[in-house]
Amino acid sequence: MPRARSGDTKARIQEAALDLFVTKGTQQTSLRDIAERLGVTKPALYYHFASREELINSLVQPMKDAFDAYVDAQEAAAPVEARELLGSYFDIAYEHRKLIQLAINDLTVLQEAGLATLFVNWRQRLIALLIGDEPSLGQQVRGMVAFGGLSDCAVMFDHVDRDELRQASVDAAYDTMRP
Numbered sequence: 001m002p003r004a005r006s007g008d009t010k011a012r013i014q015e016a017a018l019d020l021f022v023t024k025g026t027q028q029t030s031l032r033d034i035a036e037r038l039g040v041t042k043p044a045l046y047y048h049f050a051s052r053e054e055l056i057n058s059l060v061q062p063m064k065d066a067f068d069a070y071v072d073a074q075e076a077a078a079p080v081e082a083r084e085l086l087g088s089y090f091d092i093a094y095e096h097r098k099l100i101q102l103a104i105n106d107l108t109v110l111q112e113a114g115l116a117t118l119f120v121n122w123r124q125r126l127i128a129l130l131i132g133d134e135p136s137l138g139q140q141v142r143g144m145v146a147f148g149g150l151s152d153c154a155v156m157f158d159h160v161d162r163d164e165l166r167q168a169s170v171d172a173a174y175d176t177m178r179p
Helices: 006-022 031-038 042-048 052-076 082-095 099-105 107-112 114-130 139-158 162-177
Strands: none
Touching: 006 031, 006 042, 006 052, 006 099, 031 042, 031 052, 052 082, 052 099, 052 107, 052 114, 082 099, 082 114, 082 139, 082 162, 099 107, 099 139, 107 114, 114 139, 139 162
């Protein structure tokens, strides 16, 4: 039987950890819990991740990179059509819904990974694409509600067909953006 490659093991650890973190929270999930879920020893985990914090960062960093690249690409493509931008934001939020759910359920992840500040910054930049550089307070609020609502819908309605959810979420977000 072929031996698992190091990258495969690392990915398996990350997947198991994310499932446990979402279910139990990061503080309530020990490295022993993760090792037991995978049927490996704690030293095997430490071979790949020196600490729980390093493991969490390894989960969060790809999402940060993806959102950074997404917002940069949207700015480079400006001007953008509102419904398309809202739809593509739903898509990226849906792709990273487990990590967003983790951050919502476990606020220490939001704080320690700096996600709260990043999400506000990303949303402000996207709102500026839709409305301009000097939106009124009402426009800013509608933008935050629209983008925040898209993220929340991607996380909260995991039992709904993705395409049906996308349509309903983007429609609601688009309606929210209207004055």
